[in-house]
Amino acid sequence: MTSPTASQAGEAIIRRSGSDGVAASPSRPATQEVNWNLRYDIHLGATWSRFMDGLRQRKLLANSCASCSRVFVPPQAYCESCFEPTAEWLELPAEGTLEVYTVAWHGFTGGPTPPYAIGGIRLDGASTLLMHHVVGVDFDSESDPKDALPFGTRVRAVWAEERVGHVLDISHFEPAS
């Protein structure tokens, strides 16, 4: 072997950068583009399929744990506190309390166009929060968004015109008053 191994070369580069914190790389790192473009069909299973079918019919379906009485929306097959299979199904009103939200000033590739607000809504009768878009926020980065829409505001679901069995069959939540 006449040439140094890659790792020995790497050691030399790191050592040469010294303790002054200035990178002394001899050249621009060489990179080559690799592209993964994969699509998936995720099987929702019995529990979430029933929930999505409910949304299509403008119904918010939840289920509950027979052992601790917690009510889950979205529904789940198991209670994550008791580790018991969930039992009873029920329909919740499309109204609740906005407990917390964040304003997304910066989104990501493939996501909604910012700014948008995402909140955690406690539907009346639910033990969990349902995350969804909320409207009624004043999108002015200079002021506190909570001035226009405080935590604790009563909100209700606004249904999308076209519903296909997707979480966005609820268009968003809006202040109920």
Added chain:
Amino acid sequence: MPYRAVVSGVGLTEATSPRKQTLSSIELCQLAVRRALEHSGDAPDRIDAIVTGNIDGFEGTVLGAKHLTRLLGIGSTAPVVVVNTGGTTGGNLMQVAARMVRSGTHRVVLCLGGPTFFGATDLQSAINTNSPMIIEQPLGMGAYHMGAFAACAYQDRFGLTPEDLAAVVVADHAKAARNPYAHLRNTISADEVLSARPLSAPLTQAMVCPVSTSAVAMVVADADTVRSERASGSVGRATRPALIKAMGMSADPYLGGGKGDFARMENLENLARRVYARADIRNPAEDFDTVELFAPYAHMQPMQLEALGFASPGGGVELIRSGATDPEGRLPVNMSGGPKCTNAGVAGELAPYAYAALQVMGDAPAEIQVAGADRTLAHGTGGTFFQFENLAVFESLTRSN
């Protein structure tokens, strides 16, 4: 427990941004492993097994462990365990290695965390796949949006101001500036933090971790083997090993909506109670010499300090502002600068364990070593809405005996 596990060697590489990194992912891993073996004084053939981790889809490669052992110079027969927990994988590596040693099936296990945030040109798109698909991801919920929920709720309950968040960032950068292995080593002013680009209220870009490249390796070994070999001078250097006194992990529900209260870290509170009991920690503020927390977003460090019993609810920021968590304070926190200044994926999650062990060994870089540290705490967290928490307590063998 039949065997006790110690950390007998640690290897870190200097962190950089991906743009400036001249080494490949595997070269960084090789460098970290060589440094860990140099530190522990072990020859490569002493390694009985390797524990490493990867994150689905982050690297543009499914490297896993397929050829890692050969490329690391460890040989072709050491068994490899690949951990992939879907969040804080790196925070689980040392715990898996320590369980292998404690169970007596392996004596010397190498733990390796590679730079898994390395390569994606749009890393946020990759990281956002971590947000629960079907239910929460379609809402435009990405990594720092999930983080911001806790920041908003905590702010609302305790009156946290943007200036408070900036103070946390300023303190982290001042510490990272001292750490030769940190990525962001610039000091920063509160004004710069506040005027940075807003990401998801109340977080600005400067309140969120960078994307770093580095690797971290640790040697976890049976305590009695290390001690007797070192006493006889047959193997290893005179390095003081760090006993893994207690450790544990805990999980919250998968969906963010399953969190009971975003303004409190209840999952971490529960885990701390469990791990402290195992290590006989009665008064955390007095019992630890230094702490390394996985706090990539500014609001997380004060909330974690509260959950871990170092401050009362809402009192975390005041503890940081008082100087108590500074290098000369009574409880130096994140002497490394933490993940706010260096976050290289799995390597970034393993880093708190590496630094907390180095403190007990007395071998942290001189600039960040806490003099006389002989009991430290390491913390990791990750997953959707920080679903997973993990902790470990390190002690010197002298103290433990």
